[in-house]
Amino acid sequence: MSERPAYYRFHNGDKAPLPFAGEEYEARLAGLRAAMAEAGVEAAVLTSMHNVAYYSGFLYCAFGRPYGLVVTPETSVTVSAGIDGGQPWRRCHGDNLTYTDWARGNFWRAVAHIAGVGRRLGIEGDHLTLAARAELEAHLAPAGITDLAPATMRQRMRKSDAEIALIRQGAAVADAGGDAIRAAIAEGARELDVAMAGRDAMEIEIARRFPEAEYRDTWVWFQSGLNTDGAHNPVTGRRLRRGDILSLNTFPMISGYYTALERTLFLGEPDAASLRVWEANVAAHEYGISLLRPGVTCAEVAQRINAFLAERGLLEYRSFGYGHSFGVLSHYYGREAGLELREDVETVLEPGMVASMEPMLTIPEGEPGAGGYREHDILIVTEGAPENITGFPYGPAHNVIG
Numbered sequence: 121m122s123e124r125p126a127y128y129r130f131h132n133g134d135k136a137p138l139p140f141a142g143e144e145y146e147a148r149l150a151g152l153r154a155a156m157a158e159a160g161v162e163a164a165v166l167t168s169m170h171n172v173a174y175y176s177g178f179l180y181c182a183f184g185r186p187y188g189l190v191v192t193p194e195t196s197v198t199v200s201a202g203i204d205g206g207q208p209w210r211r212c213h214g215d216n217l218t219y220t221d222w223a224r225g226n227f228w229r230a231v232a233h234i235a236g237v238g239r240r241l242g243i244e245g246d247h248l249t250l251a252a253r254a255e256l257e258a259h260l261a262p263a264g265i266t267d268l269a270p271a272t273m274r275q276r277m278r279k280s281d282a283e284i285a286l287i288r289q290g291a292a293v294a295d296a297g298g299d300a301i302r303a304a305i306a307e308g309a310r311e312l313d314v315a316m317a318g319r320d321a322m323e324i325e326i327a328r329r330f331p332e333a334e335y336r337d338t339w340v341w342f343q344s345g346l347n348t349d350g351a352h353n354p355v356t357g358r359r360l361r362r363g364d365i366l367s368l369n370t371f372p373m374i375s376g377y378y379t380a381l382e383r384t385l386f387l388g389e390p391d392a393a394s395l396r397v398w399e400a401n402v403a404a405h406e407y408g409i410s411l412l413r414p415g416v417t418c419a420e421v422a423q424r425i426n427a428f429l430a431e432r433g434l435l436e437y438r439s440f441g442y443g444h445s446f447g448v449l450s451h452y453y454g455r456e457a458g459l460e461l462r463e464d465v466e467t468v469l470e471p472g473m474v475a476s477m478e479p480m481l482t483i484p485e486g487e488p489g490a491g492g493y494r495e496h497d498i499l500i501v502t503e504g505a506p507e508n509i510t511g512f513p514y515g516p517a518h519n520v521i522g
Contacts (some may be wrong), residue, residue, distance in 0.1 A: 446476065
């Protein structure tokens with residue numbers, strides 16, 4: 121270490137249990153290598169959190185530093201910063217190389233050491249920044265560059281049995297968070313207080329189910345009143361009032377795998393206008409679930425739900441697409457854009473895909489029934505009807521409190 125190397129191996133301790141068995145990661149890498157061979161790529165340089173985690177099990181924490189996974193026909197090596205010590209080695213499938221902060225560009229020197237110089241490289245075009253690409257070209261002098269992001273996305277959209285098993289567990293954890301939130305709802309409670317109850321319950325449940333995992337990133341958005349108008353509105357200190365519309369949103373994170381539960385509730389009986397909108401959105405939700413069958417395109421699902429809402433005079437209040445894929449994703453890193461239930465996505469649903477159904481209607485403040493109405497379930501696409509793995513009940517019969 122006295123020579124201040126650009127990179128070194130710090131295999132500190134034994135390998136830790138990963139979310140999946142080694143055979144699962146090898147199957148994923150085999151799929152990637154097949155895509156590389158088809159594209160004439162000699163080495164893949166993956167830099168996104170989702171792909172590094174998908175192919176290696178290592179979920180990095182960047183804090184301004186670059187991280188990556190270099191895959192060749194023979195090897196897979198994560199490249200991590202010295203600040204992490206041996207944790208990246210312990211928590212990855214395959215090898216790990218640590219780069220140092222002694223000089224700018226050491227990450228790319230480490231990548232070049234693994235991938236080689238003057239080779240045909242695969243990258244993620246939707247993640248590599250202009251600055252990072254310039255560094256890559258300067259240090260690796262590639263003979264050619266191919267965007268592998270679409271191929272990796274297509275691979276991630278089709279879940280293995282092991283992935284589906286983990287997603288099932290995540291859905292059950294989300295339900296547990298929902299139960300804790302429902303129990304914490306009371307007049308005068310802050311959104312923040314209710315959200316913390318749900319988050320703490322999920323953290324405890326994840327640790328019970330996965331005692332050897334790392335714990336990070338689980339969160340809750342609990343919204344009330346006007347704050348329900350957006351699906352991703354942060355939690356506030358607003359205190360709940362009788363008559364409020366409420367939005368319950370739980371998001372357990374298990375080793376980079378996201379699941380979710382979202383429900384509309386009311387604190388006290390809703391008025392007639394609110395009840396009409398809520399029931400219509402629940403009906404759209406149930407109709408949408410029935411559409412998630414193999415052979416149907418994402419666009420067709422969206423168009424049919426659009427027609428359903430238009431017949432009820434509510435389409436103008438729809439604010440976003442009707443669902444998305446599940447797997448390695450988060451609110452600050454990727455998801456499979458090719459499996460979004462939107463009018464502009466022509467992906468055909470296949471058994472083994474996992475998607476949400478989450479219609480939302482937002483009625484502006486000042487109009488009858490004002491607020492955001494949203495239900496969200498997780499569905500596994502099968503050969504027949506979809507399998508709903510969300511257990512928390514929805515609708516006025518279950519979610520009027522007090």
